[in-house]
Amino acid sequence: MPDENVRIVVFSSAALFAFIAFFIIYFVILYRNRQLKNKKEQERLQAAFKQELLKTQLEVQEQTLNYVSTEIHDNITQVLSFVKLTLGNIAGGIEEEKKGKVLETRELVAQSITDLRDLSKSLSFEHIASQGLIRTIEKEVERINKSDLIEVALEQEGNSYSLGEQRELVLFRIFQESLNNTLKYAEAKHLKIMLQYDTDLFTLMLEDDGSGFSTESIENKNGSGLRNIENRAAMIGGAATINSSPGKGCKIKVILNPLKQQLY
Amino acid sequence: MNIQEIISFLLLFIVLVIGVVCYSKLTTPFRLLALSIPATLILDLISKVSSHLYKTNAWVLHLECLVLYVFYSSVYYHLFQRRTTKKVVLVLTLAVVVFAVINALFLQPVVKKTFPSYLYLVTNTMLVIYSLLLFKQMLLYPVSIRITSQGVFWFNTSMLFFSTTMFLNLGLINYYAKLTKGDDAIYYFWYGSYYILYILTGVALLCNYKEKESKYA
Numbered sequence: 001m002p003d004e005n006v007r008i009v010v011f012s013s014a015a016l017f018a019f020i021a022f023f024i025i026y027f028v029i030l031y032r033n034r035q036l037k038n039k040k041e042q043e044r045l046q047a048a049f050k051q052e053l054l055k056t057q058l059e060v061q062e063q064t065l066n067y068v069s070t071e072i073h074d075n076i077t078q079v080l081s082f083v084k085l086t087l088g089n090i091a092g093g094i095e096e097e098k099k100g101k102v103l104e105t106r107e108l109v110a111q112s113i114t115d116l117r118d119l120s121k122s123l124s125f126e127h128i129a130s131q132g133l134i135r136t137i138e139k140e141v142e143r144i145n146k147s148d149l150i151e152v153a154l155e156q157e158g159n160s161y162s163l164g165e166q167r168e169l170v171l172f173r174i175f176q177e178s179l180n181n182t183l184k185y186a187e188a189k190h191l192k193i194m195l196q197y198d199t200d201l202f203t204l205m206l207e208d209d210g211s212g213f214s215t216e217s218i219e220n221k222n223g224s225g226l227r228n229i230e231n232r233a234a235m236i237g238g239a240a241t242i243n244s245s246p247g248k249g250c251k252i253k254v255i256l257n258p259l260k261q262q263l264y
Numbered sequence: 265m266n267i268q269e270i271i272s273f274l275l276l277f278i279v280l281v282i283g284v285v286c287y288s289k290l291t292t293p294f295r296l297l298a299l300s301i302p303a304t305l306i307l308d309l310i311s312k313v314s315s316h317l318y319k320t321n322a323w324v325l326h327l328e329c330l331v332l333y334v335f336y337s338s339v340y341y342h343l344f345q346r347r348t349t350k351k352v353v354l355v356l357t358l359a360v361v362v363f364a365v366i367n368a369l370f371l372q373p374v375v376k377k378t379f380p381s382y383l384y385l386v387t388n389t390m391l392v393i394y395s396l397l398l399f400k401q402m403l404l405y406p407v408s409i410r411i412t413s414q415g416v417f418w419f420n421t422s423m424l425f426f427s428t429t430m431f432l433n434l435g436l437i438n439y440y441a442k443l444t445k446g447d448d449a450i451y452y453f454w455y456g457s458y459y460i461l462y463i464l465t466g467v468a469l470l471c472n473y474k475e476k477e478s479k480y481a
Contacts, residue, residue: 008436009436009450009453012432012436013429013432013453013456016428016429016432020424020425020428020429023424024421024424027399027403028411028412030403031402031403031406031411032411034403034406035406035407035408035411038406038408039408
């Protein structure tokens, strides 16, 4: 066979193979890029969906709490006030022995009314918004200390500033969730609450001396209260860390950059 | 039978075994692809017998080109997602069948033992277009599976490779027919193209067998 013909075959086939190989490699790279882009987009959508879901859950929860708050304030406390008034009237026209018991009952009703009003305020979004985070937490601490369930100490560092209504509400709900967990499960005697206001960092910390728990046990529980704390913190652009081990209490820390803008 | 033909039959046989073993777990388009292998094997054997007995295999080549085109078109029909594209594939397949009949009777008559180069050109042009369309579709709707693990990628690559090299094969064969007598360098290239087609088809079948979740499945 003439050399020229061999050259033509070799050259043509090599050129064609090279062209197809180049095309396939280019396609693979392009495809890989598309896959990565799609993956990122999917992750972004999932994160947005998760945030939207959490936001909706919080809105529903807030509506429920507001409803309960209104019911306590407008209905139960009104009824109790009427009972208190009636007891006061009865006390005026009965003998001394029974009068003491009636007045004692009246005092108990009065105390219940005060407690319910405080509870109503701690549930109400408007109240939290108008009072601000520190004042609302202070009120809550006072209420818990009165109950003698646990000794709560509140500390503040730095000059306080507003974090915005929504973020303060979420932080207050985180505080409530943590407090609730401590009261329900920790068997703690002391709870220390710290609010730190730095220029570019806000920190909320709750530390109890209770029975503690293994943090690994909550890793896979999506619906747990502690997981909710982490999710809520993430939703307002912050981060929550939960440190605990059996017998060594629990420390929950939420940090937040007050300058960082968040959609929520 | 020369060594190139033996290798070709051996590869076809291996791919046939892969197709038979994996058949039950293959998706519809890949089942069709697997079915194209025994069809190729049978037609190639008939071609050899025909060459031996009647000194021509032109009629088998006419038939083989058409049969394989119908198989590959039906694979693409199932792989394409857009209804319009599917309809176009269907219509073009019918058109090619009609053209194949006309070509076999009038343009490059079987009775005159003419090689069906027109039919090869038409079918391979179609397959190159389908292949590029499927690559485009893959880019538009990428799946999370690694591309080298996707049967559809290997099948499409084999089609693109084979159909484009076929143009070169045909072009070079004509050139050789004019300038040389009995030179067979081009046939190495011809067989090489078939070897790669068979190997990639086997890989495509194996990948589809292993795929668990795919948009194309």
